[in-house]
């Protein structure tokens with residue numbers, strides 16, 4: 001396996017890959033992280049899952065996953081990975097604009113047939129920002145995630161049509177856009193160390209984990225460097241009491257918790 005170096009970013013995230021991302025709303029960047037980086041974050045994820053109470057994403061047919069919210073605020077390892085020069089360089093090149101770190105979450109989909117699929121949704125309705133700033137997620141596989149382990153599927157190009165509106169909980173995009181039920185979905189299996197990037201408005205889902213290995217991954221969300229805070233009922237429901245460290249509505253989202261992705265400042 002050839003692992004990407006930071007200096008390789010322009011040859012890995014090529015203009016063609018950027019064009020593909022803009023067209024489809026997602027791309028996989030294989031082997032972006034070294035096996036050592038994956039092993040370090042995997043060990044740290046196991047520690048965080050053991051020590052912290054997790055949030056649950058429960059569905060009628062089971063647990064889609066549990067997750068550690070804002071993992072980067074309490075773990076140096078996760079914070080370092082969220083601001084990893086290779087990941088942030090790739091994210092900015094794809095987004096085409098300067099980014100800030102918004103948050104990092106550790107996801108765990110249980111093994112042994114105990115999990116449910118992650119329902120179809122898109123992310124931006126839970127983002128507490130004014131207008132429609134750029135957001136994208138870097139989803140890092142910390143174990144191999146073949147289709148049977150619950151990798152993600154996307155509806156290519158849906159990000160160009162999806163327009164969040166007030167009160168939209170984002171969980172049932174097929175209610176608002178029923179035609180997407182009949183459109184092609186692209187399933188993206190990942191090797192440990194691959195990172196896929198997806199746009200905040202691309203419609204996606206993930207399968208159940210039907211293997212004996214727990215699916216563990218890190219989802220880091222980046223936002224437009226100029227994003228402005230606006231309280232959001234979906235965010236408040238998911239993270240009660242989190243006013244992003246005391247931000248007032250209308251204030252730019254910045255400060256130590258939300259550094260610029262490339263400089264960390």
Ligand SMILES: O=C(O)CCC(=O)C(=O)O
Nearest residue numbers: 107118123137139206219
């Ligand atoms: O990991 C999953 O199953 C879903 C994650 C997701 O929806 C996201 O990162 O936006």
